[in-house]
Amino acid sequence: MTINLLFFGACREAANGAPEMKLAVTPPIDVQTVWQSLVAEHPALGRFNQSILFAVNEEYARPGQILADGDTLAIFPPVSGG
Amino acid sequence: MEQSARKEDPIDRDIFEVTRETIDKQDLEARILTGAAGAIVTFDGVVRNQTKGRPVLSLSYEAYPGMAVKEMQRIGREIREKWPQIAGIGMIHRFGEMQISESSIVIVITSPHRKAAFEACQYAIDTLKKTVPIWKKEIFADGEEWVEGSRPSSD
Numbered sequence: 534m535t536i537n538l539l540f541f542g543a544c545r546e547a548a549n550g551a552p553e554m555k556l557a558v559t560p561p562i563d564v565q566t567v568w569q570s571l572v573a574e575h576p577a578l579g580r581f582n583q584s585i586l587f588a589v590n591e592e593y594a595r596p597g598q599i600l601a602d603g604d605t606l607a608i609f610p611p612v613s614g615g
Numbered sequence: 616m617e618q619s620a621r622k623e624d625p626i627d628r629d630i631f632e633v634t635r636e637t638i639d640k641q642d643l644e645a646r647i648l649t650g651a652a653g654a655i656v657t658f659d660g661v662v663r664n665q666t667k668g669r670p671v672l673s674l675s676y677e678a679y680p681g682m683a684v685k686e687m688q689r690i691g692r693e694i695r696e697k698w699p700q701i702a703g704i705g706m707i708h709r710f711g712e713m714q715i716s717e718s719s720i721v722i723v724i725t726s727p728h729r730k731a732a733f734e735a736c737q738y739a740i741d742t743l744k745k746t747v748p749i750w751k752k753e754i755f756a757d758g759e760e761w762v763e764g765s766r767p768s769s770d
Contacts, residue, residue: 539679541677541679541748541750542677542750542752542761543750543761543763545677546761584763584766586766588679588682588748591679591681591682591685592682592685593746607679607682607748609679609748609750610750610761610763610764611763611764611765611766612744612745612746612747612748612749612750612764613744613749613750613751613761613762613763613764614676614678614683614708614719614720614743614744614747614748614749614750614751615660615719615720615740615743615744615749615751
């Protein structure tokens with residue numbers, strides 16, 4: 534199945550700048566597993582291990598959330614708007 | 616008609632937006648203000664010229680627009696639960712590049728009496744800074760740095 538990945542803020546830069554990509558994954562798979570594979574691919578993401586936040590289809594998601602085909606997984610550091 | 620049979624929810628008139636454009640504060644106040652209001656509290660967050668003594672030239676905000684609006688709507692629902700007397704809620708967060716003293720966020724709360732409006736406005740900005748997916752980067756004379764937010768404690 535395929536999921537859409539979005540990166541924001543400092544995470545986007547650590548993941549080499551592409552804000553958006555498609556990723557082919559084998560189900561069942563959870564958010565945390567995708568994150569770990571991204572850290573393996575882009576070691577600069579590792580420094581966000583303790584602080585990283587996830588959203589699936591524009592709702593905050595826990596690391597254990599199982600992903601479905603076509604889901605949009607957003608990956609970002611703690612927010613700093615205002 | 617289905618539409619007229621539907622009970623009107625005050626939150627439907629509230630405003631939650633992200634924009635690249637300059638925020639028109641007076642226009643937002645005018646859109647939110649109704650005759651029921653006796654108080655209008657506006658929070659206007661503007662770009663500061665320094666961080667811990669280091670001069671800031673400008674700020675660059677990045678947003679996840681769809682989710683940012685959803686999280687702002689969530690704050691609006693929470694406000695209406697906590698302060699049911701609130702008359703109107705408006706929140707506009709700008710993203711992109713901003714110069715010193717430009718507004719990055721404007722929040723407008725109206726209510727029949729001032730206390731609820733002050734409290735709700737404070738709650739709105741405090742919560743927005745923890746939950747709404749927007750990130751700021753400070754541009755200094757000699758480089759730029761993302762501002763690290765703190766992780767929401769409820770997670």
